[in-house]
Amino acid sequence: MTEEEWRARLSPEQYHVLREKGTERAFTGKYDKNKADGEYHCAACGQLLFESSDKYESGCGWPSFTAPADGEVVEEHRDTSHGMIRTEVVCSKCEGHLGHVFPDGPGETGLRYCINSAALDFEPED
Known part of the structure; x- marks a missing residue:
């Protein structure tokens, strides 16, 4: 898609996050506190990215997954x-910026995928 097509498809906040590598303010995203069962898809292309079973409360202000x-x-x-060395996470299908991954998570992976709510669409379980 062209940038004009992305702008027409996405909200201004989604465009800023997904296409310009922006971020939403901590604790403001609609999925930070979401505890419902379901799937998280890329807001740009619809690809399944994360499952609610891998989501946890990290306290960082963004939805976090292991x-x-x-x-x-x-x-x-x-x-x-921004003067830091981090690992950016992007959707493999549309290359939209999702957030970052850090080596301070719980469980087997020890990873924390810190993802912007604006980059996600949530599909609850039936």
Whole structure:
């Protein structure tokens, strides 16, 4: 898609996060406190990204997951913006910016996928 097509498809906040690598303010995203069972999909292309069973309350202010739904649905890139070294997480299908992954999570993976709510659409279980 062209940037004009993305702008027409996404809300201004979604466009800023997904296409311009922006972030929403901590504790303001609609899925930060969501505890319902279901699936989290990319807000840009609809690809399944995360399952509610892997979501946990990290206290960081963004939805946090221990692992993606499948190892192939996200890609990781080195991010040196803002004077930090982080690992950016993008959708493998549309390359939309989702957030970052950090090595301070619980469980088997020890990872915390810190994801912007604006980059996600939630589909509750029936």
